[in-house]
Amino acid sequence: MSEITTTADALETIRKVRQVRQYVPGEVSDDQLHQLLEIARWTGSSRNMQPWRFVVVRDKAVLQQLAALRENITWVADAALVIALVSPGHNLQHEAYDEGRVTERLMIAASMLDLGAGTAWFGEPEREAKAKALLHVPEGSTLRSVVAIGPFVTSKDPRPAGPRPGRLPLDELVRWETYE
Ligand SMILES: Cc1cc2nc3c(=O)[nH]c(=O)nc-3n(C[C@H](O)[C@H](O)[C@H](O)COP(=O)(O)O)c2cc1C
Structure with missing residues (x-):
């Protein structure tokens, strides 16, 4: 695990969390997975309803079908x-x-465990329905997204037409006291 010994290290680790789309073969150990799930479990939610249920999928064939x-x-x-x-x-x-809250916490925790993580949305209802069928999710429930996790090479976006990289500068994002 990357050494985090100071507050500055911890803040920098969080600042550097990025969407990872380039994974390499390798494992998330049971211990790492347990730590990730504990972080997810303790995420705050509206009225503390903890609406989520976490379906862990390691089966390669199913991962391929979800990805497709x-x-x-x-x-x-x-x-x-x-x-x-x-x-x-x-x-x-x-x-x-x-x-969104649980996703971000999983991504931060993965990064602290030296793993990559990325959110993947199914998009349209038909695709969501197919994902639900694959994972035997009941009809009325929602399965919008999964968080992919694993050893990785880089957080660079390999897609030629991906979103623009980086972030807007603070002076464009922050307003003081009122919006205008
Ligand atoms: C609601 C939402 C849906 C996203 N869906 C996808 C997706 O389906 N595929 C993908 O590669 N990235 C997806 N992303 C990741 C964004 O593209 C990513 O957060 C953004 O480009 C910033 O990337 P960076 O953290 O690497 O700078 C999604 C992000 C959000 C917040």
Whole structure:
């Protein structure tokens, strides 16, 4: 694990978390997986409903089938595992927000364990339905995304037409006291 001995190290580790799409063969150990799931478990959620259920998928054949559901997520096939985020579909807005929170925590924790992680969305309802069928998720529940995790080479986006890299500068993002 990368040495994190100071607050500055910890903040820098979090700042550097990126979407990983280039994985290499290798494992997430049971101990690492347990740590990741504990971090996920303790994520805060709307009214502490903890709407998520985490489906851990390590079966390569299933990873390949999930990856094939959408062109933008083919890299999922190369991850060591995915954690599929299933919600009950009772409050779509709250559950989507909660899903974002748990995703980011998983990505940060993976990075601290020297693993890569990336969110993969299925996109359209038909693709989501196929993903649900693959993982035997009940009809009314939501499965919008999975978090892929595993040993990786780089967090560079290999796609020629991916989103623009980097981030907007703070002076473009931050307003003081009022918006305008
Ligand atoms: C809601 C959401 C959906 C995303 N879906 C995908 C996806 O399906 N495939 C993919 O490769 N990246 C996906 N991403 C990752 C974004 O492209 C990524 O966070 C952004 O480009 C910044 O990348 P960076 O952290 O590597 O700089 C998604 C991110 C979010 C927040």
